[in-house]
Amino acid sequence: VQLVESGGALVQPGGSLRLSCACSGFTFSSAVMSWYRQAPGKEREWVAVIGRDGGYRNALDSVKGRFTISRDNANNTVYLQMSSLKAEDTAVYYCKAAVKGVDYWGKGTLVTVSS
Numbered sequence: 373v374q375l376v377e378s379g380g381a382l383v384q385p386g387g388s389l390r391l392s393c394a395c396s397g398f399t400f401s402s403a404v405m406s407w408y409r410q411a412p413g414k415e416r417e418w419v420a421v422i423g424r425d426g427g428y429r430n431a432l433d434s435v436k437g438r439f440t441i442s443r444d445n446a447n448n449t450v451y452l453q454m455s456s457l458k459a460e461d462t463a464v465y466y467c468k469a470a471v472k473g474v475d476y477w478g479k480g481t482l483v484t485v486s487s
Contacts, residue, residue, distance in 0.1 A: 373397035373476045375467050380481030383457055387485070391452040393467030393478055400448040401425075404470040407441060407452045409463035410480075416466070420452060435461075457485045 379391040391407070404423060410416040420431040420441040429441055440453040450467055464480040 373469075375469060375476055375478035377465060377467055377478045377481035380465060380483045382484045382486065384487050385458060385485055387457050388453070388455040389457065389483060391454065391465055391467075391481060391483070393450045393452075395448045395450070395467075395469060398469065398471050398476065400469075401445045402471055405441075405443055405450040406468045406470070407450075408466045408468060409461075409483075410466070411460075411463040414463075419465070422450065454483070457483075459485050461485050 374396045376394045377391060379389060381389060383389055401424060404421060406421040407419040408416050409419050418432060419435060420439060422429050422441045422443050426443050431439055438456045443450045462483060462485045464482050466480045467478045469476045
């Protein structure tokens with residue numbers, strides 16, 4: 373099983389980024405996919421979730437209206453489109469696959485929001 377995040381970068385406040393998480397080694401369309409983040413000195417927190425067919429989505433209140441989670445089951449990839457980024461969004465972002473009661477994690481991608 374592999375989950376490989378990409379797309380993290382240094383971006384100015386108010387900017388946008390799209391994170392990707394390419395998955396392999398499991399049946400992607402059977403997985404509920406989530407994004408989490410961990411800011412320096414803080415615990416990892418859940419950011420957004422998307423159901424197996426993309427019909428269900430939910431997100432942390434502080435990112436609603438700014439972040440959008442989506443998935444491409446044909447290409448085994450989940451995305452996190454982030455806009456209006458704030459300094460407090462600075463964190464390592466991780467994707468997680470939940471498959472038949474087992475969680476798989478990627479190694480993360482760093483997003484730094486700073487001027």
